[in-house]
Amino acid sequence: MELGDLPQEILIHIFSRLPPKSIGKCRCLAKLWLKLLSTSQFIKSHLTRKTRKENLLLITPSHSIHSISTIKDDAISRKLELPGNWYEVVGSCDGLVLLINKGFEKFLVNPITLQLVKVPNSPLALNMNESICLDGFGYDSCSDDYKVVTLSHYDTINKPRPNDIFVDVYSVKRGVWKRVDNFPYDHPPVVELSRGAFVNGAIHWLASRREPGSRPVIVAFSLADEVFDEIPTPSGVVILQNSVLNELVVCGGYLCLIDNNQMNVWTMEEYGLKESWTKLSIHADYKNAVFNPLCFIGEEEVVVLNEWENLVAYNRTSGTLTDMVVDGGPAMAIDGCTIVESLVSPAFIGA
Amino acid sequence: MARKNRNPVGKNVDPEAQKKKTRTLTLKSSDGQEFSISESAAVLSIAIENMVEDDCAGGVIPLPLVDGGTLARVITYLNKHAEDGASDEEKRKFDEEFVSGMEMGVLFDVVLAANYLDIRGLLREVRRRIADRMKNKSVEWVRKTFHIESDFTPEEEEQMKKEFAWAWEGVDSDVDD
Numbered sequence: 001m002e003l004g005d006l007p008q009e010i011l012i013h014i015f016s017r018l019p020p021k022s023i024g025k026c027r028c029l030a031k032l033w034l035k036l037l038s039t040s041q042f043i044k045s046h047l048t049r050k051t052r053k054e055n056l057l058l059i060t061p062s063h064s065i066h067s068i069s070t071i072k073d074d075a076i077s078r079k080l081e082l083p084g085n086w087y088e089v090v091g092s093c094d095g096l097v098l099l100i101n102k103g104f105e106k107f108l109v110n111p112i113t114l115q116l117v118k119v120p121n122s123p124l125a126l127n128m129n130e131s132i133c134l135d136g137f138g139y140d141s142c143s144d145d146y147k148v149v150t151l152s153h154y155d156t157i158n159k160p161r162p163n164d165i166f167v168d169v170y171s172v173k174r175g176v177w178k179r180v181d182n183f184p185y186d187h188p189p190v191v192e193l194s195r196g197a198f199v200n201g202a203i204h205w206l207a208s209r210r211e212p213g214s215r216p217v218i219v220a221f222s223l224a225d226e227v228f229d230e231i232p233t234p235s236g237v238v239i240l241q242n243s244v245l246n247e248l249v250v251c252g253g254y255l256c257l258i259d260n261n262q263m264n265v266w267t268m269e270e271y272g273l274k275e276s277w278t279k280l281s282i283h284a285d286y287k288n289a290v291f292n293p294l295c296f297i298g299e300e301e302v303v304v305l306n307e308w309e310n311l312v313a314y315n316r317t318s319g320t321l322t323d324m325v326v327d328g329g330p331a332m333a334i335d336g337c338t339i340v341e342s343l344v345s346p347a348f349i350g351a
Numbered sequence: 352m353a354r355k356n357r358n359p360v361g362k363n364v365d366p367e368a369q370k371k372k373t374r375t376l377t378l379k380s381s382d383g384q385e386f387s388i389s390e391s392a393a394v395l396s397i398a399i400e401n402m403v404e405d406d407c408a409g410g411v412i413p414l415p416l417v418d419g420g421t422l423a424r425v426i427t428y429l430n431k432h433a434e435d436g437a438s439d440e441e442k443r444k445f446d447e448e449f450v451s452g453m454e455m456g457v458l459f460d461v462v463l464a465a466n467y468l469d470i471r472g473l474l475r476e477v478r479r480r481i482a483d484r485m486k487n488k489s490v491e492w493v494r495k496t497f498h499i500e501s502d503f504t505p506e507e508e509e510q511m512k513k514e515f516a517w518a519w520e521g522v523d524s525d526v527d528d
Contacts, residue, residue: 001456001459001460001463002459002497002498002499003459003497003498003499004497004499005459006459006462006463007463007466009466010462010463010466010474010478013478014478014481014482014485015482017478017479017482017483017486018482018485018486019486019487020518021487021517021518021519021520022485022486022487022488022518023518024515024517024518024519025488025489025490025493025515025518025519026485026490026493027511027515027518028490028503028508028511028512028515028518029490029493029494029499029501030499030500030501030502030503031502031503033499034511078520112517113517114517
């Protein structure tokens with residue numbers, strides 16, 4: 001009895017437990033293993049194991065990408081061989097991350113396998129110099145496809161122009177952009193910070209209803225149905241119109257609403273349930289500072305990227321903020337996100 | 352369910368469960384060895400449970416895909432898991448020890464038997480054990496341990512090393528945990 005004699009189903013279960021790098025090596029064992037461990041069935045099974053490890057990806061001030069595999073104070077990072085001048089993380093899903101470089105080009109990257117695929121610009125995109133666009137990235141389980149969603153509108157500050165907000169959706173599987181119905185809201189209050197937050201099959205943005213005087217709401221764009229819906233906001237939180245102080249992010253797998261005005265992070269613990277919003281107050285000196293929570297360390301700590309590009313850890317019990325040490329010094333980053341370790345290909349060689 | 356035993360000390364014992372404990376079945380391995388086992392332990396295998404329910408179990412249950420040595424091991428596992436009063440912690444510890452001493456070939460036999468007999472807990476445990484032994488190992492180590500011969504040409508091998516270079520970055524090799 002040899003390993004290769006076991007039924008395929010058992011082999012898939014066994015190999016699904018291994019970290020991606022072990023799989024990479026096992027693909028080099030022999031042809032049988034290269035084939036079995038490269039099938040989309042195996043990659044999916046490997047992805048859906050519950051205990052997939054999360055890494056923290058950071059874009060450094062020098063615009064390279066670093067990865068931290070054990071997220072803790074005094075962590076060690078590794079510079080990834082991903083040539084480019086990186087500026088922004090749009091979002092991550094299933095081990096893929098959508099990154100934007102200096103030239104505003106979008107790349108879909110698997111930071112484990114270092115595969116990198118350019119997402120072409122939409123032929124329908126507005127001229128970049130006179131428009132503003134907000135991106136989001138996520139997975140549609142209905143069509144088994146990864147999608148990039150871009151909301152774009154003309155810059156109306158300097159010149160009166162139509163205020164339509166166009167919604168363009170890119171299918172990674174098919175490699176095509178299409179335009180769906182216009183965004184039925186006014187554009188989100190903040191521009192640079194309003195990338196979409198992907199949770200529960202939908203990409204979320206803050207936006208205002210079109211009626212005058214109405215408060216901003218959380219809108220969810222379902223990747224399966226490609227329509228917008230609203231998600232309840234926490235009771236008692238006033239999202240300010242045109243404020244730079246509110247933001248939606250994903251942290252610990254939850255949709256989080258940042259209220260920089262009050263220094264609160266609201267976490268929606270049960271998706272769609274208004275009562276499940278839970279508040280974490282950050283008692284720290286810098287009020288009205290913009291910060292971006294990246295991940296939790298255990299129950300106690302939340303790792304935050306602040307507007308001075310420092311990575312800090314807030315301990316909710318002691319109420320203290322401490323600079324995080326990475327590679328022996330205080331960590332600096334311009335953007336970041338957590339990402340699971342997976343073998344999913346950004347080129348999406350489908351089933 | 353109304354008939355379920357809610358009293359751990361056992362005044363209102365479920366008569367059906369009681370019967371299963373006292374009733375014994377005989378399992379016959381591929382090499383003709385026969386083993387007695389209480390029905391309550393045997394039915395932890397979904398496959399055996401189905402055979403008992405369909406009343407195919409007229410005395411002896413033949414298991415033509417499991418040899419005697421492997422069946423003896425499986426029965427040890429089933430008996431422990433059917434034991435009255437064994438805590439989850441105790442069972443977990445037992446599982447750990449049960450698989451830790453097994454040679455790789457034995458693990459393969461047991462995983463096949465657990466798969467065939469549909470014993471979910473055992474299947475999970477053995478799969479985990481096999482995976483743990485392979486984690487972060489070098490290609491050479493895995494080839495040697497699992498008797499896998501490469502069928503790549505030297506050129507293909509070079510090509511593979513290049514294509515999967517990422518797999519060699521920043522990992523310790525051959526460290527057993």
